[in-house]
Amino acid sequence: MSTPQSPPGAKRAEGSSVRIGALVPLTRPGWVEAGRHLLAGLELAVGEVNDAGGIGGRPLELVVRDTAADPERAAAAVDELARLGVAALAGEYHSVVARAAAARADALGLPFLCSSAVIDALTGQPTDWVARLAPAQSHGWQIYADFLLGAGHNRIAVAAQPSVYWASGTRILRDYLAPLGGTVIELDMSALTPTDLCDELVDHRATALLLLVGHPEPAVPIVKSVRSDQRLAEIMIGAPAGQPEFAEWATSLGDDGAAIPFLRYLPQRLSPLGARVEKALRAGLGEAPSFVAFEGYDTVAVLADVLRSSGADRMGIAEAWARVAVEGTRGQIQFSRTPGISVWQWAWTPVQVVDRDPAEPDRFRILHAG
Structure with a gap:
């Protein structure tokens, strides 16, 4: 050193x-x-x-x-x-x-x-x-990808803003899902309005939409637009980065903010x-x-x-x-040297995929754990 x-x-x-x-x-x-x-x-x-x-x-x-x-x-x-x-x-x-x-x-x-x-x-x-x-993002987001596949989603759209972090997340999902039969469809939110996004989701026959965007903008208007589009009534919205974790999410979206799975780093x-x-x-x-x-x-x-x-x-x-x-x-x-990680890393924090319960949005449901 x-x-x-x-x-x-x-x-x-x-x-x-x-x-x-x-x-x-x-x-x-x-x-x-x-x-x-x-x-x-x-x-x-x-x-x-x-x-x-x-x-x-x-x-x-x-x-x-x-x-x-x-x-x-x-x-x-x-x-x-x-x-x-x-x-x-x-x-x-x-x-x-x-x-x-x-x-x-x-x-x-x-x-x-x-x-x-x-x-x-x-x-x-x-x-x-x-x-x-x-x-590390690759660890948590691969657990999230396992959840998506287990829930029957193999045509997954990502609505992403330009960012090293969001680009890294998209790459992790694509590289992990492709060998398992999953398709990741990248949609650039710097060029699309929420309404445009809905049209793209229909055209691509996506079964899941992942929000790789900031909060509250443009995450909140995206959710509202998708939830109000009857063509997308069956699509799952997800937010692996954890936007729905905080009370501000529920306040901004009400019932529309429920049933959006995200990553949380807590034990059961x-x-x-x-x-x-x-x-x-x-x-x-x-x-x-x-x-x-x-x-x-x-x-x-x-x-x-x-x-x-x-x-x-x-x-x-x-x-x-x-x-x-x-x-x-x-x-x-405890910290160790983990392959592919340049710093001393706790490998690993408990990882959960959870969402807000539609029947009680202040309550979280554990959907998957890794």
Whole structure:
């Protein structure tokens, strides 16, 4: 591992707090609700660490920066946090933003535990500075593809916006489904209106439509248009990236937002730790916590364990990824080198395919698990 020199200002006074930089989308066009849940999990865990005595008697401090789903803003935040002397970075939800943050963290020699971003190529080359809790996109989306085939769908349309993340998802689905008899039909939402999309779905005889687009625009108008088109009454709408997970989805779409399967990274039954954290998160958020909130909590749980055993030295933190063995809210967390993944990876977080129950949209149904 190369050891970049610490940037100016990266000093910590004895007895001062141990600082973790948190990258979170808190304003548009970032997915604000995801950011709010991620931050709630991070903050809950920091509070519990400090209630238990902190890190060797020093308080753990979260230094939060809003990425607003902007890769350049995230890279600038990494530079700033490095100058402020944080021991490590945590967080981020958007894959394209996390890639920018991971590249900058790698260049600076700043440990980064990515909470939520799933894109396989989180860094352009193998690195020891970055680890990840969320499952790689190829792992989760192949489980989703198995669900589609099991449900009888082999003509699958993807309504996608231009993005490295969406393009990666389309490629994963196409490569996995083609040998199994599945066809993936790519529809470019930068060139189609929701009404145009409905016509394309009819022409291509698609049985399933996957939303590889942002929320609320254009996901919400697409769903409304498809749901109101009688020609498409039998088509299944899916959202592997998890748009229906959050309450904002149900508020925006009402009954139209139900029965849209998505990926969620939770076990079928929470452990006692998970149940306790779920209760605390629910109280803090005023609503049911998403899997993203659990990802935030687990991120700090891992970093606190590493900081206690290795100290706040950045090199020591990065070298500790291989030794992590932490009880998280969703299982025992350990990192390994996974083929095709350039960072230290938890392989694997529990994966579910779930949807909102049409009879009770606030309740989730588990349709498939991998």
